[in-house]
Amino acid sequence: MKNKLPLSFILALFFSNIFGQETTLIIKDSKEDFGLPGVTLVLMCDSTSKKFISDQNGRIIFSNLKSGDYRLKTSYVGYIPIDTSLRLLAGNSVELLLTEETIALKGVNISAQKKFVEIKNGNFILNVQQNTLAKTSNAWDALKYGPLVETRMDGTLKVENKTATVFIDGRQVFMSGEELMNYLANIPAANIEKVEISSHPGAKFDSNIGSVILITTVNMRYQGVKGTLNLSNGYGVFPRYNAGLTLNGKKGKFVSQLGYNYSQSKTMGVTNITTSVNTKNLPWVVSQNNINESNSHRIYGSVGVDFNKNNLLTVYAEYAPGATNNLVMGNNGGLTSTRQLQQDSVWQSLNHIKRNSNTFASQAIYESKWDSTRQSLKFTLAYSRNQGDNRIDNNLSYFNSAGLLIKKMPFYRAFLPNQTDFATISGQYVRGLWGGEWISGVRYYNTKLSNENSGYTYFDMDRTAGETLTNMVSFRYNEFNYGAFTSWEAQVKSWYFQFGLRVEQNEVFSQTASGAKDRLYRKLSLFPTLFLQKKINAKNVIAFNYSKQISRPDYSLLNPFARFTDNTVANFVGNSQIRPARTHNLNFSWTYKSKLIFSAGLVILNDLISSILQKNGDGSLSQQYDNFNGVYYYVGAYYAMQPTKFWQVSFNGRLSTIDIQPYRNLPLGKANLNIYGNISNDLLLPKNFKIGIGLDFSNLSSDQFYHHRGYSNLSASLSKELKKPKLNIFLRGNDILKTSFTGNTALFLPYSSQSYNDKRITTLGVIYRFGKQTVKAKEIFKDDNLEESNKRL
Incomplete structure (x- = not known):
């Protein structure tokens, strides 16, 4: 069974001249409302398909597109892909808004969200903002929802029973026990984008580091x-x-x-x-x-x-x-x-x-x-x-x-x-x-x-x-x-x-x-x-x-x-x-x-x-x-x-x-x-x-x-x-x-x-x-x- 990826999308239709028709698709970030360049879009109808790339302003222009039902697939790094069917009308303009969490189409709502836990080579990635308890707490409380993570009220922090060392945006936190617990408790989980957990960090980490917790608080892409x-x-x-x-x-x-x-x-x-x-x-x-x-x-x-x-x-x-x-x-x-x-x-x-x-x-x-x-x-x-x-x-x-x-x-x-x-x-x-x-x-x-x-x-x-x-x-x-x-x-x-x-x-x-x-x-x-x-x-x-x-x-x-x-x-x-x-x-x-x-x-x-x-x-x-x-x-x-x-x-x-x-x-x-x-x-x-x-x-x-x-x-x-x-x-x-x-x-x-x-x-x-x-x-x-x-x- 194919799992649906998190998406929602908003499609606004505008009336335009039906002669010399061109259909324009404008792809934007739904949160920041800017055009997304370089988005890969595949348009499929019957057994044929064609690939398009959005321009500098996030636009894709279809010439002489016939009205009908099409299958539309998007791919863009950092955003959730779309794979859906919809009806396009020749000569109309289409505005497509993408975000990392949802994509909305006017009149159609598709609910889904990022996975809270992802796995990569035995390591775990927590998307903190996808869990209600985690994102409304602090950094310390959010950690206990990670796979095989143990936190206790005395400041114990372990991953697979190995004491964990915390890094924040690449910086090691030289604290442990209750001092570390109090420090992380003062960091709102609202500032955390993701937490990466590894019980086998390898030789590139010091010998006193048995497991690592990598907290990422900012990701300025643009x-x-x-x-x-x-x-x-x-x-x-x-x-x-x-x-x-x-x-x-x-x-x-x-x-x-x-x-x-x-x-x-x-x-x-x-x-x-x-x-x-x-x-x-x-x-x-x-x-x-x-x-x-x-x-x-x-x-x-x-x-x-x-x-x-x-x-x-x-x-x-x-x-x-x-x-x-x-x-x-x-x-x-x-x-x-x-x-x-x-x-x-x-x-x-x-x-x-x-x-x-x-x-x-x-x-x-x-x-x-x-x-x-x-x-x-x-x-x-x-x-x-x-x-x-x-x-x-x-x-x-x-x-x-x-x-x-x-x-x-x-x-x-x-x-x-x-x-x-x-x-x-x-x-x-x-x-x-x-x-x-x-x-x-x-x-x-x-x-x-x-x-x-x-x-x-x-x-x-x-x-x-x-x-x-x-x-x-x-x-x-x-x-x-x-x-x-x-x-x-x-x-x-x-x-x-x-x-x-x-x-x-x-x-x-x-x-x-x-x-x-x-x-x-x-x-x-x-x-x-x-x-x-x-x-x-x-x-x-x-x-x-x-x-x-x-x-x-x-x-x-x-x-x-x-x-x-x-x-x-x-x-x-x-x-x-x-x-x-x-x-x-x-x-x-x-x-x-x-x-x-x-x-x-x-x-x-x-x-x-x-x-x-x-x-x-x-x-x-x-x-x-x-x-x-x-x-x-x-x-x-x-x-x-x-x-x-x-x-x-x-x-x-x-x-x-x-x-x-x-x-x-x-x-x-x-x-x-x-x-x-x-x-x-x-x-x-x-x-x-x-x-x-x-x-x-x-x-x-x-x-x-x-x-x-x-x-x-x-x-x-x-x-x-x-x-x-x-x-x-x-x-x-x-x-x-x-x-x-x-x-x-x-x-x-x-x-x-x-x-x-x-x-x-x-x-x-x-x-x-x-x-x-x-x-x-x-x-x-x-x-x-x-x-x-x-x-x-």
């Missing part, structure tokens, strides 16, 4: 200006606001982008902790409430110069200041006579965390092509700095033997200024070889981290009198990486091959206040990659993927300064001795009709980086990250179908379990099967109304150290699209049933937690698109695909 304005107002316990404006322009050899995003939020979280890890080993039920306020800005811009179609220079810069203010109030219950007899410590706490951050990122790319574009060179220079200033106030009150609430003195305050610098330079050479493509290159990067941590005590709660330095930790971290790679990929009949090898010399140094400089890590390593794909027939494709990967710790985990983060009963203590994790990834997949994807594999974990709770000598608790060994097993599936013309549904899921080796003589529990998944429904209603309904969930699971609490999240979105003006108005609800809980129970300590972090939100938003473009025939080029995006990287 001369002109276009922009997107988005405004949204959300309501949870407190209101929150988001606004953004992006302008894109192209004139002559120059392409530019300028944008601004603003986000303001205030959220409330509730946590309940049960533990008996304390000086007297008495059972505590700790209640913790936190109010978190944040303001973030993102100012960004880029300029590209296309010197002669084969030499392109692009420069990008971004500045993102932000501030958070987190107030955490906790207590371990009320004072009772029983607790007094037990001499239990009954307390109340007030912790205040204030952070200001400034992030600057820049990148310059120069690419040169020659030999009919079969050879190219690309040079990339990038630098980013993340500067933060953290202040933590700890206030504790306790009940004395007389039952009076007494403030603990002196009052404590910690300062944690930090700065992280990333610098990289790389070169890449591409050429055709043996019917495929050979890519080779070199890359150097350096990462520097500096922390100047200090703790003070004061006589008063306002921290103005009697300042006394009590502890200080100065920490430096410096990493150097030298890499070279080569890879070859080709399509040979029904086989697709991708072979690669990367060589890296990695050195890591740390330095404390004493001045001693320790080399933590120095190693020369080989990182082979392999991807094989076989197209069995028109419906079935199988693939195998192997890669070796190194994962470096998040730099905030290295700082050994003990500090309060988000847990009233357990301070966080960094571990400067964490080693980079080394993994071997093996995966097998089967795809049926590009609708059903089945994936299975295992990950061999050497020095896996994960967190652990530990009991200190004084009976208190602390959190710390360390290295572990084990094997991770998983199976995953993605299925998309269209039960009716107006309803699309997709399912994305994964089953996994882990086998951890013994660690520090801790008693290990038994791992069970973790079930993670999401379901997305998209419904097209009359008058351009759309409804999206989604559910993501995870069950109660064990990784041998913890039982992790299960959760679910039901969300829905209603949107209305207007053509003039080009507005999308939407109403979105998240966590409708209020079931997005997190928490865990330790299997080696008497400790458990449960949290809810104000995920129940109702959002009203508006997306306005504007601008105008003009087309010249020489500007027509192929639409980007995943392979071309990877070459740009």
Whole structure:
């Protein structure tokens, strides 16, 4: 059965002189209302056909065309083709309007749309604007609708169980975990054209990159200006606001982008902790409430110069200041006579965390092509700095033997200024070889981290009198990486091959206040990659993927300064001795009709980086990250179908379990099967109304150290699209049933937690698109695909 491609078209008929008749067809872009030159049109009648090409103004003139029924087919890169029958009248003029989404013919409406998910050589392309839930959310929330993508509320982002690295318009985002989640959550999905996902990026990417997510926010094909304005107002316990404006322009050899995003939020979280890890080993039920306020800005811009179609220079810069203010109030219950007899410590706490951050990122790319574009060179220079200033106030009150609430003195305050610098330079050479493509290159990067941590005590709660330095930790971290790679990929009949090898010399140094400089890590390593794909027939494709990967710790985990983060009963203590994790990834997949994807594999974990709770000598608790060994097993599936013309549904899921080796003589529990998944429904209603309904969930699971609490999240979105003006108005609800809980129970300590972090939100938003473009025939080029995006990287 032949699938209909998305199209609609408008045909206006005008009366003209019936003598010396010429029939004129004018082909235009329906959104920008300009003529499209170079459109291929095939006109068929009975058993004969004739091909035509539109001129500079999008016109095709038929001489002496007889009235009758004709079959009309169009082909134009970047636009949806038409294949339909219609009646043409000799001597009339016909106006045909094409867009990427729809084509309309006056009196006839044909409804269809681009596929939300497309597949190319085992990689997935998400057309974000074709999914109601995705396009009315933000960049982070939109990712979870991608095949075999896993996102969690703690900032986990994986593709086929490999941690994903995000690129935006060819620029790597040097963030991970919760920091990356918050950054992407400030980017409206309205600014995203497509997302490209690869679980086998190959040797041309660094060894610490196991999978990539390539976000494309702009695609200026033609001369002109276009922009997107988005405004949204959300309501949870407190209101929150988001606004953004992006302008894109192209004139002559120059392409530019300028944008601004603003986000303001205030959220409330509730946590309940049960533990008996304390000086007297008495059972505590700790209640913790936190109010978190944040303001973030993102100012960004880029300029590209296309010197002669084969030499392109692009420069990008971004500045993102932000501030958070987190107030955490906790207590371990009320004072009772029983607790007094037990001499239990009954307390109340007030912790205040204030952070200001400034992030600057820049990148310059120069690419040169020659030999009919079969050879190219690309040079990339990038630098980013993340500067933060953290202040933590700890206030504790306790009940004395007389039952009076007494403030603990002196009052404590910690300062944690930090700065992280990333610098990289790389070169890449591409050429055709043996019917495929050979890519080779070199890359150097350096990462520097500096922390100047200090703790003070004061006589008063306002921290103005009697300042006394009590502890200080100065920490430096410096990493150097030298890499070279080569890879070859080709399509040979029904086989697709991708072979690669990367060589890296990695050195890591740390330095404390004493001045001693320790080399933590120095190693020369080989990182082979392999991807094989076989197209069995028109419906079935199988693939195998192997890669070796190194994962470096998040730099905030290295700082050994003990500090309060988000847990009233357990301070966080960094571990400067964490080693980079080394993994071997093996995966097998089967795809049926590009609708059903089945994936299975295992990950061999050497020095896996994960967190652990530990009991200190004084009976208190602390959190710390360390290295572990084990094997991770998983199976995953993605299925998309269209039960009716107006309803699309997709399912994305994964089953996994882990086998951890013994660690520090801790008693290990038994791992069970973790079930993670999401379901997305998209419904097209009359008058351009759309409804999206989604559910993501995870069950109660064990990784041998913890039982992790299960959760679910039901969300829905209603949107209305207007053509003039080009507005999308939407109403979105998240966590409708209020079931997005997190928490865990330790299997080696008497400790458990449960949290809810104000995920129940109702959002009203508006997306306005504007601008105008003009087309010249020489500007027509192929639409980007995943392979071309990877070459740009």
